[in-house]
Amino acid sequence: MSEVKKMSLTVKVLLGMALGIIVGLIINLTGMNAPGTFINEYIVNGLFHVIGKMFVNALKMLVVPLVFFSLICGVCGIGDIRMLGRVGGKSFALYMMTTAIAIATAILIAVTFGIGKGMNIATKAEFAGKEQPPLSQVLIDIIPKNPIASMANGDMLPIIFFSILLGVSMLMLGKKAKSFIEGAEIANEIMMKMVNIIMSVAPYAVFALIAKAISTLGLDLLASLAGYVGVLVGALMFHLFITLMIVLKVFSGLSPAMFLKKIRNVQVFAFSTASSNATIPVTMRTVTERFGVNNSVASFTVPFGATINMDGTAIMQGVATVFIANVYNVELGISGYLTVILMSVLASIGTAGVPGVGLIMLSMVFTQVGLPVEGIGLILGVDRLMDMIRTAVNVSGDATVSSIVAKSEGKMDLSIYNDPDAGMLDTDEALEIDDAVEAEMKAAVEATHQK
Numbered sequence: 001m002s003e004v005k006k007m008s009l010t011v012k013v014l015l016g017m018a019l020g021i022i023v024g025l026i027i028n029l030t031g032m033n034a035p036g037t038f039i040n041e042y043i044v045n046g047l048f049h050v051i052g053k054m055f056v057n058a059l060k061m062l063v064v065p066l067v068f069f070s071l072i073c074g075v076c077g078i079g080d081i082r083m084l085g086r087v088g089g090k091s092f093a094l095y096m097m098t099t100a101i102a103i104a105t106a107i108l109i110a111v112t113f114g115i116g117k118g119m120n121i122a123t124k125a126e127f128a129g130k131e132q133p134p135l136s137q138v139l140i141d142i143i144p145k146n147p148i149a150s151m152a153n154g155d156m157l158p159i160i161f162f163s164i165l166l167g168v169s170m171l172m173l174g175k176k177a178k179s180f181i182e183g184a185e186i187a188n189e190i191m192m193k194m195v196n197i198i199m200s201v202a203p204y205a206v207f208a209l210i211a212k213a214i215s216t217l218g219l220d221l222l223a224s225l226a227g228y229v230g231v232l233v234g235a236l237m238f239h240l241f242i243t244l245m246i247v248l249k250v251f252s253g254l255s256p257a258m259f260l261k262k263i264r265n266v267q268v269f270a271f272s273t274a275s276s277n278a279t280i281p282v283t284m285r286t287v288t289e290r291f292g293v294n295n296s297v298a299s300f301t302v303p304f305g306a307t308i309n310m311d312g313t314a315i316m317q318g319v320a321t322v323f324i325a326n327v328y329n330v331e332l333g334i335s336g337y338l339t340v341i342l343m344s345v346l347a348s349i350g351t352a353g354v355p356g357v358g359l360i361m362l363s364m365v366f367t368q369v370g371l372p373v374e375g376i377g378l379i380l381g382v383d384r385l386m387d388m389i390r391t392a393v394n395v396s397g398d399a400t401v402s403s404i405v406a407k408s409e410g411k412m413d414l415s416i417y418n419d420p421d422a423g424m425l426d427t428d429e430a431l432e433i434d435d436a437v438e439a440e441m442k443a444a445v446e447a448t449h450q451k
Contacts, residue, residue, distance in 0.1 A: 009199060009425045013268050016203035017210050024214025033215045048212040055205030056273050058198045062191060062281045064151045067303045068163050069188040070284065074299030075167025076181050084164070084300070087405055091301045094251075094401045095309040096345055101243055102311040103344045106235040106318030107337050115227040115319070116326030154277065156307040160300070188295070195281045196425055202269070209272040213384065225382055232319045232386055236393050239315055244400045252407040254417060261420060262290045263399055267392040274388045276306040279395050287399055289423030292416030293406040301405055305398030312390025312397075313358045314344045317365055324366070324375040336369050343368050358387060 026032075032039040075084060144150040144158035151159055170177040245256035266286050270279045280303055287298045321340050325332050332340070343365045359380075363373050379386075406412040416422040 009202065010265050012203040013206050013265060016205075016207035017268055017272070020207040020210030021214055023207075024211040027211070027215035044212055044215050048208040048215075051205055051208035052212055052272075055198070055201070055209070056275070056278055059269075059273065059278045059281055060154070060275075062194055062198070063277055064154060064159060065187070066191045066195070066281050066284060067156070067159055067299070068151070069184050069191060070295060070299035071160065071163035071303070072167045072170070072181075072184045073188045074296040075164055076170055076184070077294070077296040081168060081171070083409060084168075087297055087300055087409060088304075090405045090408065091304055091401055092308075094247075094404060095305060095397070098244065098247060098311050098397055098401070099309065099314045100341060100345050102239050103314040103318040103341050105239060105243065106232075106315040107322060107340065109235045109238070110231050110319045110322035111337075113227070113231050114326065115231050116323040156277065156303050160303055160307075164300070191281075192285060195285050199282065199285075199425060206268060206272045213388065225379065228319065228323045228379060229382055229386070231323075232316060233389060235315045235319055236312060236389055239311060240393050240396055244311075244396060248400050248404060252404045254403055254407060258418060258420065259291075259400070259403065262286065263396055266395050266399060270392040270395040271388045274384070274391050276309075276391055276394050276398070279391070280306050283395050283398055286423070287402045290416070291399070291403055291406075292413035292422070293402050294411035294413075297406040297409060297411045298402050301402040302398055305401055306395070309397050309401070310358075310361075310394060312393035313361060315393070316358060316386060316390050317344050317362050320362055320376075320379055321365060321369070321371065324371050324378065327378065328372060328375060330371055332369055339369055340365055358390070359383065 027039060027044065033044055034040060141155070142157045142161050144155070144162055147158065147162040150162070170181055241260070245259070248254055248256055248259060263286065266279060266283050269282045270276065273279060283306070284298060284302050287293045287302060288295055318340065321332070321337075324330075325336075344361065359376060362376060366373050366375065403412065403417075
């Protein structure tokens with residue numbers, strides 16, 4: 001029992017993930033996931049679904065207040081508006097660069113393996129592409145008509161804009177805003193404490209999320225699309241372990257091995273939730289407390305990356321485009337592939353914040369290069385699993401860029417980054433409440449009421 005208590009959160013989460021995969025495979029392969037069975041109704045779509053959804057909702061609950069208070073503190077902590085501009089410019093350039101490299105690499109790998117050639121895959125699945133907003137409208141919507149409504153809807157770009165503008169205004173106001181700034185600092189610390197509390201139950205939630213996902217995935221689909229799945233996973237892993245690590249080493253000189261060791265928690269959370277936005281609290285905590293990135297940088301780069309950085313999604317688009325083109329015997333040529341690269345990079349901005357963004361972006365790319373949009377129906381069956389993997393790649397890109405930008409601006413504590421144990425969360429400690437603190441808070445409340 002004492003050994004279990006000594007396990008780090010990362011080990012517990014990985015253990016929960018492994019057990020979830022095993023349980024999910026057992027349920028899937030034995031047919032216990034058949035519609036109407038007790039296991040399917042009350043365990044997979046009952047217990048596992050409820051626990052997983054509650055956990056994802058808890059993470060999403062923290063996103064808006066965490067980004068809001070963290071950005072205010074970050075802007076005030078920088079104290080130099082010009083530096084804020086540099087951080088934004090560097091982040092945008094790096095995110096666009098890695099996205100372009102990602103899709104170019106994916107197309108090259110997919111063309112090399114020739115996936116989809118000579119295949120005749122029948123499918124009853126259909127896909128109707130939703131209308132995506134034009135880039136001009138996205139730029140207009142960055143400035144919120146109602147910041148409260150943007151917060152309620154979880155629209156990241158308007159929230160980022162309003163939070164930065166508020167922080168800049170507080171800086172301009174000076175001493176009069178001191179109490180507001182101190183309140184924001186306290187609120188930010190409270191939100192990080194809430195992240196720690198929610199992360200303490202993560203191993204059980206990850207188990208439920210993974211078990212449900214694996215038990216409902218049809219392995220026959222994976223077999224029929226083995227070429228597509230294999231090339232896509234290979235391209236994603238190449239980008240994660242080769243491309244991003246080369247970019248990290250070249251632009252920052254930081255150790256890729258240390259980065260990969262410390263990012264595992266974030267990747268597991270992203271894989272489980274399949275949502276970059278839901279993973280923001282975990283990414284933010286890891287980047288600041290495990291990597292040593294100053295909050296003044298992380299508060300901007302992490303939510304900004306979760307909104308516009310889509311390396312994993314871009315890779316999916318590249319591989320899917322080659323796959324569907326080969327299935328339908330459509331020759332795209334060099335100009336067609338260059339169009340796909342350009343469209344994917346632009347779409348990563350133009351479709352920011354749209355639900356189901358990956359498939360919407362893909363339908364837009366297909367339309368542009370003359371591929372049948374209904375071809376997306378061929379890959380819908382495995383898209384959920386692929387979405388989980390590409391989300392893990394997306395958040396890894398967010399952390400990579402955050403580290404590079406922070407290092408370049410001198411806003412990174414290298415002693416924390418190079419310490420493998422720095423910022424590790426003790427799940428038991430996260431839930432402890434000090435008796436002395438309780439008594440002090442009680443006395444403070446009673447004193448306030450007596451006034």
